[in-house]
Amino acid sequence: MSHSDLYVEVDRSAYTNALAENSPVTKTFFALSALILCVSALSARAFIVPIILFIICTTLTLGLAKVKPHLYLNMFIYPTFMIILSCIFIALFFGVGEPLTQITLPWTIWTIHKSGISMALNIFFSVMGSLSCLFFLVLTTSITDLSLLLRRVHVPTVLVELAILIYRYIFMFMEISHTMTTAQKLRLGGTGWMKKIREVSLLAGNLFIRTLEQGERTFVAMNARGYDGNIYALEEFPKPKKTMIAAIILFDILIVAVIFLTLNIGVI
């Protein structure tokens, strides 16, 4: 799946998943608290917790929200690749203290430390768990809901409005750049590395000008409907169920208990 396709699919999922109509407060509270717990588990070296949270979030995303597994998998590909690479690196070259093995090289002694392996292990699971929490949020909550939420917690309006406008126009410009790239390809551009770089730069420059022009036209259109500097919200917010919030708090307390129970289990 190309990068822009993924973006479009994630957005579509946010509107069409089974949990789309639920309160964004619930979803955000759950995902953020789980995220914080995942990261805390890292410093507590309790890597069982991120594994548990990973399983829970994935079940929620695929089972409850009924997101397509194909999409979920695609979202993991790049980050997982990167984290595995990083963790291998950490395991092999980082850490202090008790060594696992030592390999003699012509110029030095290469020590693989147990703490390095331990660090790599904890980081890997913690990151995978955090990703699953974040993906749950992103795949089930639309930007509209999120921006309403931000407004409620008094994030400065100008930032929220920027977010709303940028969101809308990212899609438009993805479409335009896709069209322009296709047009270039149809005129047999794109063979050879230097040519490709040149074409991308031409595209970027042209796109930049078009964004400026579009911004101008949108501003005129907004003025024609009475824009006075504030984007007022049509507040459409499903209220979170009190029972759900209580359940999430209980869940978080449980997870904290598990962290304490499995403290330092990730120390090899």
Added chain:
Amino acid sequence: MLFRVENLTHQYSDGTLALNAISLTFDKGERIALLGTNGSGKTTLLNHFNGILKPTSGNIYFEDKPLKYDSKSLLNLRKRVGFVFQDPNDQLFAPTVKQDVAFGPLNLGYPIETVKKIVDDALKTVGMTEYANKPPHFLSGGQKKRVALAGVLAMQPEVIIMDEPTSSLDPIATSDILHLLLQLNKEKGISLVLATHDVDIVPLFANKLYILNKGKIVSEGTPQTSFSNTELIRNVNLRSPRIAHLFEVLKKEDGLPIPDDLPLTISEARKEILHLLQVTKDQTKTQNL
């Protein structure tokens, strides 16, 4: 007179005269078409009606009062004079259809409950109620145009200005939007000003036609009289509606007795053909005697 324009001239910064001493008027309830090729000044002229552009010289009067350009007056003007842009992508900016249609009434300061009702009504009028919670990039071109129109209707204007309303619409969408506009004109008395270069739709809705060429008005009148001046139409790089062209050829090349005001629509053509058949029947009858 609802709108009166006197000797309006608009000059671009590079010196070109986009509009050159234009004068026109229109009244409440009228349906005006501004016809002209690309670059004739249609959009520039339209942009003067709701204060987007200011004239370099000349005057514009709304209800016999000159336009004022401070923000309060502009807001009042734009409440009453709605503008639908040619490209709905310029107009639809909000994350969902409902929020976009609500933009206008919210800016006018209506309470939220009122706004919700207005938005529902506007979406119902254009037939887009099921799309209320969808983001604009999920919609097709014709649907986007309808949402853009709903956004303007939600401000409950007395005049609706549309720049090329039927460009990039398929035949059904074109017909739907025209029907909708005619309905709004008939039921709510909303005046319409449409700029277009689609000559075939002009006789279907307009009762007053202005033809622009290079920033000047070259013809003023009803579609019937304006389109009958076929030489003028060709000189400004336009063409007559197909039906009018057909009857022009029948008149000039085949010498059929067709009146000066050429038929412009299918129903007018039908009447004229049946009339001609009757005339030829009578002629052959008298010849046979």
